[in-house]
Amino acid sequence: MTVKRRPDGRWLADCQPIRGQRFRKLFKTKAEALRYEAYINANKAVDPSWNPKSPDRRRLSELVDLWFDLHGHMLKDGKRRKSKLDALCVRLRNPVAALLDPSTYAHDRRIRAESGTTPKTLNNELGYLRAVYNELRGLGQIEYDNPLRLVKPFRIEERELSWLTDDQITFLLDAIRSGCDNPHVEPIVLLCLATGARWTEAETRTPANLKNGSVTFTNTKSSKARTVPISPELEAFLRNHWKRHGPFTGAITSFRRALARSGITLPKGQASHALRHSFASHFIQKGGNILTLQKILGHSSLAMTMRYAHLAPDHLKDAIKFAPIARII
Template sequence: MAVTWNKTNFPGVRYYEHATRKHGVQKDKYFAIRFQACGKRREEGLGWASEGWSAAKAAQTVAELKKAATTGEGATSLAEKRQKAEEKRQAEAEAHAQAERDNVTFEHVFLDSYFPIAKKNKAQRSWQKEDQCYRLWIAPVLADKPLKDIAPIHLERIKKNMAEAGRAARSITYTLAVVRQVFNFARDHDLFAGQNPVTKIKKPSSDNRRVRFLSHEEADRLLAALAEKSPQVRDMALLSLHCGLRAGEIFSLTWGDVDMERGVLTLRDTKSGKTRAAILTDAAKAMLADRERRGPADLVFPSETGEKVGQVSQTFIKTVNAFGFNDGVTDARQKVVFHSLRHTFASWLAEAGTDLYTIQQLMGHQSFAMVQRYAHLSPDTLRRAVKGLEAGMDAAKARDKKVVRLGDQ
């Protein structure tokens, strides 16, 4: 619709009236300006009187734009002025966001962001352990510090506090790993932009590989005692002892993964993230055959409520303590725990002369180095290897003697 422009008492300022809309008792007016700047004639709309515009204010705007064009300082058009204003607003918003990032504390990231997600995505045992590490060791040092202010010296203090409290090197390494994960999380979510300080820390050296394993007589006594107190705990212990399963693998085992005909268990979502097979012994097959078999998706070892078991039973721990296996033992590697059954499985294999590669496959270890701890348990295998070398050397010498040389004729 065509509009009728009206002149004002100010050069370069004009307006038109809205057909119906009122501003006070008068019709609302829309103001626009026309002026010469940088050799070009410009024409721009300003706004309505109801938005605060007036002829005088429009004239002042014209004067400012002409001055900017003459001096070369400032915007020479409303579009440019709006752009500069938007750029300023964005810069201020970014500065404010950066200030918030700079001031975000470790406690804020851990409690409000990182930990709630960890509880949803990690196993209960894992997030509970992280929570304990935070409360006992991390929070006293880092909680109120902005992430940008946390330096290696603070992490060294955590290491020192834990070492003085008698915590193992492995526990210290785990706690530092939690700190590292929080920083990585903050960086991934634009809460932190610096270098992860954990990368500058030397991890304490540790050898937490389990040493203690059961003799056949100790294992028989333990299984017999468990059978009297809890047949289910005894069955789980037997499966770990005979097939090398971790506790978590036993808790997650379903009947669909039990192949009685082939004598094989399929273990999914293992610690290494890969699926592997476990071979059943006759005793393990007999034990499973005696259990009530249900649907493929049903757990082989459900809890009393029918749900997945979350941790090793106190029945196992109390039975081990009753036998005195851990009396006077201070080195964690020498203590008998449920995982000792898996370690015993591998140790018995090594003692029976099983090669380390086969043990690696049965245990589901990712690297060969992880099974080298069992090498000293298979001296007969090493002796057989050396005897084979000697036999090869003797055979080579015998062949050499039978060779007829032209110079000897």
């Protein structure tokens, strides 16, 4: 950059603040040329369009690591999510994150779907990857749009929730009591059936969580503690069990073996969760309030609890009363 006097007496300001951008202008006086040169230099320092950043060439795996360092480590399932994201990076050949091609992702998703991966799992992974971009953009670590923002998740048909009838509950408890190799299975099952707790929530209860005829569940899926009352008989049973056998230990495998012995067949993935569905289903069938059920189950959204509404005794009875064939048959 320089200011030179020309033979005709005028002054030439010749500036090239960044490579590829040159500014030349003639002035009557040297002072005017110097002021112009200073103006060009000042704009170079403050105007992003005059001082563009180099393109972001970080790989997808680098963004995943950064996401985990800044945010993912705080999540309950952060390590599990990161392991799935790391595997996704490998399958996609770790592209430049800013240049991730949605069609490349969709092709990988198709291959996995054809190999037997469930739509729910694939939708979860899409959500995890989107969250990486969205969270890092919110933290100011990237400046470009989420390349997967327009990719649609698979539409999943709502499946019927499996729950146990009174007879099936009896068969299950008989199978547990007659040949179970883990003494903790029965109290955990009873606790799930009595409170609608998830298996892991019930399995991690201790005597300290049982007070005044109620069980308090902490470290829940929604991260909110909830307290559910139980009968005096169940409270006494649990206290006696803990005195004899100590704290609960992992019992899910023994439960599945007992379920198989009972002869009860449940859809894949609904073995222990059928206990929670059974509590909710019986609660509604016997006239329980849907809002109360939401609080007992710890659902953050009423929409989740409404899955059980069709089991209410008077649900949609008007379909019978007002159907056009009501007077014919």
